[in-house]
Amino acid sequence: MYFDYFGLREAPFRITPNTEYWYAGGQRGEMLAALLYAIGQGEGIIKVVGEVGSGKTMLCRKLVAHLPDRIDSVYLGNPTLSPDDMLAAILADLGIDLPESSRQARLAQLNAALLARHESGRRVVVFVEEAQGIALDNLEFLRLLTNLETATDKLLQIVLFGQPELDLQLADQRIRQLKDRITLSLNLSPLAEAEVADYLRSRLAVAGYRGPDLFSPALIARMTQISGGLSRRINVLADKTLLAAYAGQTHTLTPAHLDAAASDAEMPGPPKKPSILPSLRRWAWLGAGLAAALGLLAFVAWHALSTPPLPQQTTFPTPAAPPRQAIAAAPEIKPAANITERAQQTRRWLAAAAPGTHVIQVASTKEVAQVAVLLERFDHATLQPVRVLHGLSQGAPAWMILTGEYPDRDAAMAALRALPVAPANSPFLRTVGKMRAIVLPIG
Numbered sequence: 191m192y193f194d195y196f197g198l199r200e201a202p203f204r205i206t207p208n209t210e211y212w213y214a215g216g217q218r219g220e221m222l223a224a225l226l227y228a229i230g231q232g233e234g235i236i237k238v239v240g241e242v243g244s245g246k247t248m249l250c251r252k253l254v255a256h257l258p259d260r261i262d263s264v265y266l267g268n269p270t271l272s273p274d275d276m277l278a279a280i281l282a283d284l285g286i287d288l289p290e291s292s293r294q295a296r297l298a299q300l301n302a303a304l305l306a307r308h309e310s311g312r313r314v315v316v317f318v319e320e321a322q323g324i325a326l327d328n329l330e331f332l333r334l335l336t337n338l339e340t341a342t343d344k345l346l347q348i349v350l351f352g353q354p355e356l357d358l359q360l361a362d363q364r365i366r367q368l369k370d371r372i373t374l375s376l377n378l379s380p381l382a383e384a385e386v387a388d389y390l391r392s393r394l395a396v397a398g399y400r401g402p403d404l405f406s407p408a409l410i411a412r413m414t415q416i417s418g419g420l421s422r423r424i425n426v427l428a429d430k431t432l433l434a435a436y437a438g439q440t441h442t443l444t445p446a447h448l449d450a451a452a453s454d455a456e457m458p459g460p461p462k463k464p465s466i467l468p469s470l471r472r473w474a475w476l477g478a479g480l481a482a483a484l485g486l487l488a489f490v491a492w493h494a495l496s497t498p499p500l501p502q503q504t505t506f507p508t509p510a511a512p513p514r515q516a517i518a519a520a521p522e523i524k525p526a527a528n529i530t531e532r533a534q535q536t537r538r539w540l541a542a543a544a545p546g547t548h549v550i551q552v553a554s555t556k557e558v559a560q561v562a563v564l565l566e567r568f569d570h571a572t573l574q575p576v577r578v579l580h581g582l583s584q585g586a587p588a589w590m591i592l593t594g595e596y597p598d599r600d601a602a603m604a605a606l607r608a609l610p611v612a613p614a615n616s617p618f619l620r621t622v623g624k625m626r627a628i629v630l631p632i633g
Contacts, residue, residue: 382417
């Protein structure tokens with residue numbers, strides 16, 4: 191179809207999860223690293239929640255592809271399976287095609303298979319998709335499977351992938367024991383507008399595109415609005431938009447192409463213009479519209495007169511130059527050894543702080559040479575303490591500058607809103623619990 195026309199080797203926006211098109215932005219890379227770390231620990235149940243089309247299956251497949259060789263994976267994709275059928279499916283994935291007839295006998299088969307793998311230095315992880323559709327009793331049965339263990343190690347680990355309804359199920363008191371077993375809980379959020387732009391560029395590049403950006407900022411903003419930032423919807427819209435442009439024999443994608451794509455995919459598009467009304471009804475509508483316009487103008491005028499002017503945005507203040515004698519006594523910019531020590535102090539603090547403690551990340555860099563410059567800037571800022579953390583950012587090692595320490599989100603948000611506008615690296619909130627899970631899995 192449009193592949194040769196746009197210089198593509200293949201379709202870049204298929205909805206079938208293909209790990210060659212894995213996108214590490216939108217914290218996907220960090221989540222992958224956190225999941226690999228949690229599976230490496232070998233204990234507890236892991237939960238990943240996301241809306242329909244947010245990329246849960248892609249994350250699951252990428253995770254399976256990156257498991258260490260010593261870990262075997264089992265996949266359960268049918269939420270309607272009974273406990274006996276679950277056992278049969280797990281046994282089949284482990285190479286046992288003739289399960290026993292009774293549940294107790296199948297459990298014995300499973301335990302023997304898991305023990306044999308444990309003795310050879312292997313472990314088994316069960317990946318469960320569409321977990322929100324599993325009955326409560328069957329979820330409880332899955333929890334009981336995690337009781338299979340030796341004196342020192344769990345023999346089976348479970349990773350649940352589900353829609354937000356899964357959280358509602360887990361809130362049921364009848365399965366509170368399962369909820370208590372969850373050691374890592376991740377939420378797959380929709381992509382933001384900037385991430386949608388990066389996502390489109392990334393997939394086009396994998397498919398072989400080497401030209402200028404096809405999707406303008408205006409189209410990306412509109413696509414983010416229509417898709418809700420969900421990757422599956424983005425794929426459908428992008429594919430049909432390219433097809434519409436190809437049908438019109440133009441390389442310039444326009445809002446009309448996107449609106450046609452949204453209409454064809456039955457996604458909400460822009461409001462349609464009203465049809466021509468009979469003359470009497472048209473004048474009635476015009477009169478009502480004129481009255482509404484006059485009312486709106488009156489409101490705008492009143493609001494302009496009564497609302498005080500907004501304060502001008504400022505940047506982070508540059509500290510005043512110290513006296514000459516202070517300059518002579520001041521230490522040099524911190525060397526790498528001191529930066530490493532501060533990073534180690536931060537890790538010790540993370541290990542001891544309450545999981546709900548909030549901090550503000552004000553900057554990050556992949557170059558250690560830039561850390562000293564950032565510290566020189568933020569050590570003089572209002573928010574204290576200033577911490578350095580070396581860990582994973584979007585799946586890659588990076589240095590992060592953290593400021594403040596707050597007991598809850600409200601206090602942290604108040605401090606964040608009070609910050610002057612930063613010229614780059616927009617500050618955002620982090621929690622100790624999430625940093626332990628997502629940022630720290632790095633040597």
